Amino acid sequence: MALATFFVGLLTLALIYGVLTLGLHVQFGLAGMLNFGHVAFFAVGAFTSALLSLPPKGSEAYLAAGGQYQLGYGLPVPLAFLAAGLAGGLVALLIGSTSVRLGSHYLAVATFAMAEILRSVLTNETWLTRGQFGISGVPQPLRSNPIPAELYPFAYLAATVVVVALLLAVSVRLTSSPFGRALRAVREDETAARALGKPAPGLKLRAFALGGVLAGFAGSLWTHSLGIVHVGQFVPIITFQVWLALLLGGRGNPIGAVVGALVLMAITESTRFLGNIPFLEPLTRRNPSFVPSLRFVVVGLLLILVVRYFPRGLLPERLRRPPADEPAPGRQP
Amino acid sequence: MTSPPDNDVALRVADVSKAFGGLQAVNHATFDVARGSVTGLIGPNGAGKSTLFNLITGVIRPDGGRVELDGLELVGKPADVIARAGLGRTFQTPRIFAAMSVWENLMAGGNAHPGETLIGGLFPGRGSREREALLRGRARELLRFLGLEHLAGGSAQDLSGGQRKLLTLGRALMAAPEVLLLDEPAAGVNQTLRRTLMARIADLRARGVTVLVVEHDMDLVMELCDHVVVMHQGSVLAQGAPGSVQSDPRVIEAYLGGAV
Amino acid sequence: MTAFLQTLIFGLGTGAVISVGAVGLSLSYGVTRFINFSYGELLTLGAYLAFVAVSLGLSLPVASLLAMVVVGLIGVVLARLLFDPILHRGFLSLLVTSVGLAFVLQNAVRMIFGSSPTRFPLPPLRPWRIGALIVPKVPVLVIVIAALAMACVHLLLRYTRMGKMMRATSDDAALAKASGIVTGRVLATTWFLSAAIAALGGVLLGMTQIALQPVMGWGFLLVVFAAVLLGGIGNPYGAMLGALIVGLGIEFGAAYLAPDYGHAFAFLLLVLVLLLRPKGLLRGSF
Numbered sequence: 001m002a003l004a005t006f007f008v009g010l011l012t013l014a015l016i017y018g019v020l021t022l023g024l025h026v027q028f029g030l031a032g033m034l035n036f037g038h039v040a041f042f043a044v045g046a047f048t049s050a051l052l053s054l055p056p057k058g059s060e061a062y063l064a065a066g067g068q069y070q071l072g073y074g075l076p077v078p079l080a081f082l083a084a085g086l087a088g089g090l091v092a093l094l095i096g097s098t099s100v101r102l103g104s105h106y107l108a109v110a111t112f113a114m115a116e117i118l119r120s121v122l123t124n125e126t127w128l129t130r131g132q133f134g135i136s137g138v139p140q141p142l143r144s145n146p147i148p149a150e151l152y153p154f155a156y157l158a159a160t161v162v163v164v165a166l167l168l169a170v171s172v173r174l175t176s177s178p179f180g181r182a183l184r185a186v187r188e189d190e191t192a193a194r195a196l197g198k199p200a201p202g203l204k205l206r207a208f209a210l211g212g213v214l215a216g217f218a219g220s221l222w223t224h225s226l227g228i229v230h231v232g233q234f235v236p237i238i239t240f241q242v243w244l245a246l247l248l249g250g251r252g253n254p255i256g257a258v259v260g261a262l263v264l265m266a267i268t269e270s271t272r273f274l275g276n277i278p279f280l281e282p283l284t285r286r287n288p289s290f291v292p293s294l295r296f297v298v299v300g301l302l303l304i305l306v307v308r309y310f311p312r313g314l315l316p317e318r319l320r321r322p323p324a325d326e327p328a329p330g331r332q333p
Numbered sequence: 334m335t336s337p338p339d340n341d342v343a344l345r346v347a348d349v350s351k352a353f354g355g356l357q358a359v360n361h362a363t364f365d366v367a368r369g370s371v372t373g374l375i376g377p378n379g380a381g382k383s384t385l386f387n388l389i390t391g392v393i394r395p396d397g398g399r400v401e402l403d404g405l406e407l408v409g410k411p412a413d414v415i416a417r418a419g420l421g422r423t424f425q426t427p428r429i430f431a432a433m434s435v436w437e438n439l440m441a442g443g444n445a446h447p448g449e450t451l452i453g454g455l456f457p458g459r460g461s462r463e464r465e466a467l468l469r470g471r472a473r474e475l476l477r478f479l480g481l482e483h484l485a486g487g488s489a490q491d492l493s494g495g496q497r498k499l500l501t502l503g504r505a506l507m508a509a510p511e512v513l514l515l516d517e518p519a520a521g522v523n524q525t526l527r528r529t530l531m532a533r534i535a536d537l538r539a540r541g542v543t544v545l546v547v548e549h550d551m552d553l554v555m556e557l558c559d560h561v562v563v564m565h566q567g568s569v570l571a572q573g574a575p576g577s578v579q580s581d582p583r584v585i586e587a588y589l590g591g592a593v
Numbered sequence: 594m595t596a597f598l599q600t601l602i603f604g605l606g607t608g609a610v611i612s613v614g615a616v617g618l619s620l621s622y623g624v625t626r627f628i629n630f631s632y633g634e635l636l637t638l639g640a641y642l643a644f645v646a647v648s649l650g651l652s653l654p655v656a657s658l659l660a661m662v663v664v665g666l667i668g669v670v671l672a673r674l675l676f677d678p679i680l681h682r683g684f685l686s687l688l689v690t691s692v693g694l695a696f697v698l699q700n701a702v703r704m705i706f707g708s709s710p711t712r713f714p715l716p717p718l719r720p721w722r723i724g725a726l727i728v729p730k731v732p733v734l735v736i737v738i739a740a741l742a743m744a745c746v747h748l749l750l751r752y753t754r755m756g757k758m759m760r761a762t763s764d765d766a767a768l769a770k771a772s773g774i775v776t777g778r779v780l781a782t783t784w785f786l787s788a789a790i791a792a793l794g795g796v797l798l799g800m801t802q803i804a805l806q807p808v809m810g811w812g813f814l815l816v817v818f819a820a821v822l823l824g825g826i827g828n829p830y831g832a833m834l835g836a837l838i839v840g841l842g843i844e845f846g847a848a849y850l851a852p853d854y855g856h857a858f859a860f861l862l863l864v865l866v867l868l869l870r871p872k873g874l875l876r877g878s879f
Contacts, residue, residue, distance in 0.1 A: 184432070184441075206450075320436060
């Protein structure tokens with residue numbers, strides 16, 4: 001049973017990463033924007049959802065949760081979830097509106113810097129986030145009431161699957177829509193797209209904001225799954241794990257984004273068992289960071305290798321053919 | 334120098350100048366493009382023709398002068414706004430959307446599409462559906478017009494150079510532009526394709542599209558154009574009917590005695 | 594008054610460390626035209642290698658020189674192996690590869706040395722007392738060393754043939770290649786120099802921070818980016834100026850505005866530069 005719970009938790013985590021990757025797919029796969037600060041929207045979503053749903057200061061539930069945080073609004077979790085998406089989108093809009101006209105590698109540096117600024121703020125503004133201590137007791141909806149605690153991970157997984165399926169459907173719809181088509185045109189050749197009348201900066205900004213919304217949703221799913229939110233969870237490496245997932249799965253394909261996240265999770269979790277290899281044991285004992293660091297070495301190596309040898313990823317971008325309802329031959333034009 | 338009468342002017346270039354560092358790339362260029370005509374823009378290499386195209390279409394901003402599309406001032410407007418106002422263009426090296434299919438390249442050319450917004454894309458209303466249907470019809474027609482039907486479902490990346498030129502021409506036409514700027518459409522193209530292109534451009538004139546074409550191929554220019562503008566070292570050297578321009582001594586001199 | 598002067602000296606010291614890093618990054622950018630996210634790890638390697646060399650019995654100055662040479666060579670090998678083959682592939686490939694490399698290097702260091710800080714082998718230096726002034730020795734030492742290094746770089750670029758070839762390559766890589774100036778040797782020398790300077794920067798950073806951590810270079814990366822972009826990307830002299838401004842900004846910001854936000858001021862500066870004046874304060878390349 002413990003093993004089943006473990007795998008269920010892993011799958012939930014992988015799907016949440018899938019939503020994150022979906023967000024990056026919209027920003028990069030569709031709109032071609034190099035976002036190196038994606039973790040910032042994830043963090044904003046998580047904190048927003050947590051703070052909005054935590055019981056207010058001074059309430060009974062607050063005290064019961066051992067309350068030490070300042071802000072809490074006691075909103076129902078689904079509402080907090082929506083707000084998390086909105087917050088992620090707004091922050092993305094803010095960051096994007098300043099940088100959408102930057103060339104690609106400047107955009108990468110700018111988004112990276114802004115994410116670090118945000119992390120700095122979240123770490124230091126302890127009244128908001130409790131800084132290094134984090135906030136525990138984030139509501140886990142319906143846990144123990146009526147869903148028994150042992151079954152909770154399964155229930156949460158089911159809920160996550162539903163949400164991910166919905167967001168995936170929306171993404172697929174968007175990709176094939178005229179909006180998606182215009183975005184891809186801008187991505188392929190912005191000058192040519194503008195010469196055709198596409199309002200490139202506006203389109204890119206919208207895509208960027210949408211990516212932020214998705215990342216915000218992922219943040220909400222994440223924090224309610226764990227029950228804690230802590231600024232130390234939102235480090236830059238998360239951004240790049242999402243990048244790896246996107247590149248692995250196929251950047252131009254929304255389903256690829258989710259698949260990539262699942263594959264990446266499988267790979268990184270398998271390194272967890274590296275610590276059990278006999279000849280590595282003494283090293284692991286001497287240095288507790290050994291296995292975690294090894295995992296990140298694997299991530300780094302994969303980034304290098306995938307970009308060099310497997311840049312298309314698993315699922316290619318769909319080539320759209322003309323619709324089947326061709327007029328009968330011989331008809332006058 | 335002859336220029337067409339005012340109310341028949343689709344595109345007016347007035348006193349346009351642009352300098353890069355110390356180099357005067359375009360020097361007070363002035364000419365009109367008559368509605369429904371095919372006007373040729375010719376001149377030796379470095380005469381400033383491509384720069385002028387970029388100035389007209391808003392890719393770069395002129396230092397001075399005016400550009401008017403049907404009386405609408407274009408200078409200072411972003412490139413996409415200018416395109417939506419009715420000015421289409423192709424590029425010297427065809428700028429296809431490589432990762433998209435030929436069909437989608439064409440469909441991406443259409444504008445004024447309510448479906449190209451975030452909400453409109455997710456929840457297509459009637460306006461969006463109608464526009465999409467209209468564009469589909471137009472795209473099919475253009476595929477026939479350009480002879481690319483059999484390639485429609487394939488990747489644009491797989492097209493040959495000549496086919497790419499045809500594709501980008503078609504794509505520019507999807508927006509039903511009033512004025513179309515063609516940047517060396519026949520450069521590096523084989524004879525058969527050249528003939529096809531010329532026929533297609535003549536067809537465009539028949540449909541009422543105004544065309545301004547930059548070309549080095551003199552035969553094409555002489556055969557196709559109603560009016561020719563000659564540029565040299567950034568300025569307009571001469572303009573008029575092809576025959577008169579051809580025999581203009583200044584023009585001949587500019588081409589250093591080469592066959593004009 | 595003394596507080597102000599102390600902050601000023603620390604600011605200049607920080608600026609000196611940043612300038613060493615920034616000049617190295619500028620050199621490598623001049624040739625490759627992409628912002629190398631693994632650059633910070635070369636600083637980390639430099640600091641840790643110096644530490645190892647000192648543990649083996651070498652004096653700090655010798656250990657530092659050794660570290661510079663070794664890291665310089667590592668820099669060339671990594672560049673040849675990972676970056677040269679994909680230089681034509683576009684920004685995404687290069688940026689992501691450099692990030693991947695950064696993770697590999699940083700975590701390799703972590704695997705060997707662990708996460709907890711290692712003490713940098715700097716003998717304790719008591720500050721100078723000039724009248725009522727207490728002048729800390731370390732920043733002054735750092736400034737002197739950095740200035741010497743910068744002078745050497747300047748002499749190299751201005752007066753040696755290799756330096757002139759490096760400048761030509763930076764100005765116009767295509768032209769340099771076509772005219773046969775660029776050879777594998779010029780590229781290799783640039784990589785070597787860039788990495789060796791980074792190693793020196795790491796040693797100076799170690800001296801300034803005393804605590805060595807695997808993340809030290811990565812944490813410093815954005816600060817170096819800020820200096821490079823502020824000074825005009827690809828321009829080592831601009832990078833020196835940018836570094837000074839950023840260094841002063843960090844120290845004064847931390848001392849007078851918000852102590853916890855030190856590096857964040859550099860990041861803010863970076864963002865502002867990118868948005869308002871992306872070409873930097875000094876235009877053009879060197």
